[in-house]
Amino acid sequence: MLLKARGADFSAVVRAADELRREVCGDTVTYVVTRNINYTNVCYFRCGFCAFSKGRLAANLRGRPYLVPLDEIVRRTEEAWERGAIEVCLQGGIHPAFTGETYLEICRAIKEAVPEIHVHAFSALEIWQGAATLGEPLPDYLDRLREAGLASLPGTAAEVLDDEVRRVICPDKVTTAQWLEVHDAAHRGGLRSTTTLMFGHVDAPRHWARHLLRLREQQRRGGGFTEFVPLPFVHMEAPLFLKGLARPGPTFRETMLVHAAGRLALHPRITNIQASWVKLGLEGATAALRAGANDLGGTLMNESISRAAGAEHGQELPPERMEAGIRSLGRTPQQRTTLYGQPDPLQVARSFGAAPLTEPLNPDVSDAGLSAPPRLVRPGLAAAAH
Numbered sequence: 469m470l471l472k473a474r475g476a477d478f479s480a481v482v483r484a485a486d487e488l489r490r491e492v493c494g495d496t497v498t499y500v501v502t503r504n505i506n507y508t509n510v511c512y513f514r515c516g517f518c519a520f521s522k523g524r525l526a527a528n529l530r531g532r533p534y535l536v537p538l539d540e541i542v543r544r545t546e547e548a549w550e551r552g553a554i555e556v557c558l559q560g561g562i563h564p565a566f567t568g569e570t571y572l573e574i575c576r577a578i579k580e581a582v583p584e585i586h587v588h589a590f591s592a593l594e595i596w597q598g599a600a601t602l603g604e605p606l607p608d609y610l611d612r613l614r615e616a617g618l619a620s621l622p623g624t625a626a627e628v629l630d631d632e633v634r635r636v637i638c639p640d641k642v643t644t645a646q647w648l649e650v651h652d653a654a655h656r657g658g659l660r661s662t663t664t665l666m667f668g669h670v671d672a673p674r675h676w677a678r679h680l681l682r683l684r685e686q687q688r689r690g691g692g693f694t695e696f697v698p699l700p701f702v703h704m705e706a707p708l709f710l711k712g713l714a715r716p717g718p719t720f721r722e723t724m725l726v727h728a729a730g731r732l733a734l735h736p737r738i739t740n741i742q743a744s745w746v747k748l749g750l751e752g753a754t755a756a757l758r759a760g761a762n763d764l765g766g767t768l769m770n771e772s773i774s775r776a777a778g779a780e781h782g783q784e785l786p787p788e789r790m791e792a793g794i795r796s797l798g799r800t801p802q803q804r805t806t807l808y809g810q811p812d813p814l815q816v817a818r819s820f821g822a823a824p825l826t827e828p829l830n831p832d833v834s835d836a837g838l839s840a841p842p843r844l845v846r847p848g849l850a851a852a853a854h
Contacts, residue, residue, distance in 0.1 A: 478721060482759045489760045497797075498740075498763045499766065499787075499790050500555055501551075501816075502555040502766035502769070503547075503768065504769065504770050505541055505557070505560075507560040508561050508563050510561050510833050511561025513638070513641055515641060516706065517638070517669055517701060517708055535832075535836045536829070538573065538577045540828070540831075541574060542582075543826075545581060548585070549582045549585055550823075552787075552822060553769070554586055556586075556588065557589065558587070558588075558590065559624060563838060564840030565838035565841070566597070566601075567601035568600075571613060571618075572598075575587055578617060579616070579617030586805065587620075589618055591621070592642050592651060593847070594625075596646060597845045607653045618659065620660045625641060626664050626666070628666065628667065628676070628679050629679040633670060637670060656690065659692075660693070660694050662693065662696075664697045665680075666699045668715065668718030669717075670714050677733075683734065683738065684733060687738055695808075697742040697765070700748065701717045702747060723748070724759040727741055743756035743763070746768065764794065784825070786819075
């Protein structure tokens with residue numbers, strides 16, 4: 469009912485969420501200075517919503533297939549630290565030749581070069597695939613990642629935690645149960661993680677409600693989720709949309725209601741609701757800050773996945789612009805760490821007036837000389853077979 473509200477009911481839901489936000493979080497709006505590193509756009513999974521490695525205009529939007537080498541990942545991390553970042557966020561496609569060692573090597577290289585930086589990396593799919601390729605139980609593999617420098621997990625690969633939808637949009641990806649299992653294992657091993665919901669494609673409010681209930685129940689049992697991040701579907705280059713099988717993203721009303729219902733339904737288990745300026749633009753994100761959200765996510769520096777789908781926003785929203793948008797609402801901006809602590813004042817100072825970024829190097833994937841194994845890990849299909 470909350471997610472379907474219209475007219476006066478819509479206004480009441482948004483108002484209730486905003487009042488609860490003020491009660492729980494006050495008028496401070498947080499954000500993190502981070503750098504996204506999308507290390508490859510090659511992926512052997514076939515998600516119908518993803519244009520990162522496909523799409524009619526792919527050559528214009530993402531260029532040729534690439535794979536970022538370790539030394540370039542390290543260089544971007546060092547540059548991010550110099551520009552005031554406290555975190556690097558690493559995600560990408562899953563190249564057929566990737567194994568669990570790939571992710572371990574990335575963590576070790578980053579932490580050796582910049583020990584102080586927080587490594588926020590690898591979706592539940594990447595974790596599952598990494599463990600499976602090494603034949604290791606999830607808890608053991610997560611322990612190895614933590615020892616190598618992994619500090620927290622992004623909540624991506626969740627899409628909608630409902631297998632009725634997942635069978636349509638990502639049948640070979642992790643199932644709802646597998647996604648929850650990865651994050652439960654991570655939380656038990658001392659790692660925190662975010663949560664996301666991608667909505668407005670082949671789904672409906674009942675699926676969003678199930679997603680929220682599953683997050684709430686898992687958080688009640690074990691804790692570990694730091695925030696909830698609604699992600700409106702970016703349709704322009706998504707294969708499902710190009711085939712006429714998905715709608716062109718959620719309406720503004722639905723977007724505001726997902727943020728508001730997230731605030732109301734997840735309280736008091738998850739108290740941070742993040743508005744994605746990459747998906748919404750700064751204007752849309754500030755609207756979400758009036759509908760229960762209290763966080764604007766990260767400055768990013770680079771972003772490729774949403775832009776490949778046709779989003780107009782991305783790349784970087786520097787602290788100066790982030791804070792101007794927050795102040796325009798009469799709210800108080802505040803930088804945070806990944807886990808909602810206070811960042812080093814020296815890093816905060818470095819984040820303002822930062823030097824322009826050096827052009828990232830994305831070498832052609834063929835330069836890496838990788839070869840795929842004869843059998844690929846496809847957790848969703850394996851689960852369906854059982």
